[in-house]
Amino acid sequence: MWSGIRQFIERHDSFVVTSHINPDGDAIGSEMGLTHFLRALGKQVVIMNSTETPEVLRFLDPEDEIRVWGEPGTRELLDDVDAIFIVDVNNWEHIGYVGRALQARSLPRACIDHHQESTRDFADVTVSDTTAAATGVLILEMIRDSDVELTLPMADALFAAILTDTGTFRFSNTDARALRAAADLCDAGSSAFEMHRKVFGSKTWGAGRMLGPVLSTLESAAGGRLAWISATLESINNAGATHDDMDGFADLVRSIKGVELVLFFKETSEGDIKVSLRSNGNVDAHAIAKHFGGGGHIMASGMRVQGPMQHAIDMVTRECLHLPVFSSR
Numbered sequence: 001m002w003s004g005i006r007q008f009i010e011r012h013d014s015f016v017v018t019s020h021i022n023p024d025g026d027a028i029g030s031e032m033g034l035t036h037f038l039r040a041l042g043k044q045v046v047i048m049n050s051t052e053t054p055e056v057l058r059f060l061d062p063e064d065e066i067r068v069w070g071e072p073g074t075r076e077l078l079d080d081v082d083a084i085f086i087v088d089v090n091n092w093e094h095i096g097y098v099g100r101a102l103q104a105r106s107l108p109r110a111c112i113d114h115h116q117e118s119t120r121d122f123a124d125v126t127v128s129d130t131t132a133a134a135t136g137v138l139i140l141e142m143i144r145d146s147d148v149e150l151t152l153p154m155a156d157a158l159f160a161a162i163l164t165d166t167g168t169f170r171f172s173n174t175d176a177r178a179l180r181a182a183a184d185l186c187d188a189g190s191s192a193f194e195m196h197r198k199v200f201g202s203k204t205w206g207a208g209r210m211l212g213p214v215l216s217t218l219e220s221a222a223g224g225r226l227a228w229i230s231a232t233l234e235s236i237n238n239a240g241a242t243h244d245d246m247d248g249f250a251d252l253v254r255s256i257k258g259v260e261l262v263l264f265f266k267e268t269s270e271g272d273i274k275v276s277l278r279s280n281g282n283v284d285a286h287a288i289a290k291h292f293g294g295g296g297h298i299m300a301s302g303m304r305v306q307g308p309m310q311h312a313i314d315m316v317t318r319e320c321l322h323l324p325v326f327s328s329r
Contacts, residue, residue: 002145004125008110012082014044016107020089021050021096022243022302025164025199028057030087030112030135031066032157037139038085040148046077050096054244059198060157069097078102084109088135090122094295112138115295116286133171133178136161140181155188159195167251168196171299172281200248206241213239214249220259221317222326227253228263228317230309236267243274250278260325261285265313268304273312277301282325291319 017035019027027049035045048067058064067074084102090113092099102109111123114132132138136158143150162182166174169182186192213235220227231246239245243266250264261283264276275292277285278300285301294303305312321327 001127002142005110005127005142008083008125009038009041009043012108014081015083015085016078016081017045017047017085017087018049018095018098019087020094023049023051023053025057026134026136026161027088028053028060029157029161030139032060033136033139033154033161034085034087036151036154036157037143037148046081048074048077048098050098056199056202056244057160060160069101075101078105081107083107086111086123088113090115090128114138115297133173133175134162134165137178137181140184150188152189155185155190156195159185159190160199163195163199168200173299204245206239207245209239210236210241210246211249214246218253221321224258225260226317226320226326227256227259228265228313229253230265230313231267232309233267233269250276254278254280261320263316265309267307267309271307272304273307273309275303275305275312275316283323288320292316
């Protein structure tokens with residue numbers, strides 16, 4: 001499984017590592033875990049994303065190494081590497097500005113990912129396993145397959161990746177493979193308690209101020225099986241909050257008995273609407289997101305649609321209500 005990746009690494013001395021826009025715990029954790037691994041092999045690595053690291057995940061990058069496209073010198077950095085590593089995403093569109101810059105260069109590329117429907121010929125070497133709970137699981141298995149020692153920085157990064165993509169080990173993708181991976185990472189020194197505290201126990205005042213306004217928008221249809229909440233740009237700015245501050249709000253609604261799918265509509269500064277989809281397993285969130293040009297997983301996906309807010313809500317909920325799970329009862 002890993003022979004192609006091993007040969008890819010052996011052939012090159014310097015890499016840029018990147019992931020999808022609006023990176024989550026699996027994206028950042030996988031990037032950092034892979035970077036530590038490559039450096040242990042004596043390789044030079046630059047990490048570059050199209051959008052900033054969420055505040056709650058910055059502890060995974062204590063040296064502030066992750067560059068954001070558009071910062072001074074980022075264009076030149078891409079001219080000084082031999083190859084590309086892409087993790088936790090399998091198409092150019094969802095990489096954003098960095099993806100477009102890399103497409104303009106004829107650099108060899110490798111991809112490690114666990115999402116559905118990878119783009120044909122996206123990379124020269126690909127390891128794609130949709131049964132893996134997180135890309136972080138795959139990075140750990142790659143390290144296991146090597147002679148490199150699993151260090152604490154690797155373990156913490158990969159534990160965060162798995163912790164977030166399994167919803168603290170409570171989503172349906174939490175299988176024996178994911179739990180064994182977590183146990184191995186704890187054996188390497190990562191603390192489940194500390195990692196949970198850092199990722200999920202560090203909410204901001206902006207998050208606290210947004211909770212009431214967002215939950216007050218809660219609406220439902222199909223007997224409560226479809227639910228949605230929203231946040232306007234005005235309410236976000238008034239609270240001194242960011243989109244990252246609202247991570248987890250959809251999960252609060254998903255925990256309501258009878259809810260099968262939650263939609264969270266968030267207005268952006270560009271005027272469009274970012275939509276997060278969270279399923280309880282009987283609805284394929286990925287299929288809905290794909291219909292609107294987004295992506296993700298069956299349980300958790302995301303997309304962007306055109307505003308204004310009410311137009312976006314009406315358009316997406318109307319499409320969802322055509323699904324059998326909502327229309328057949």
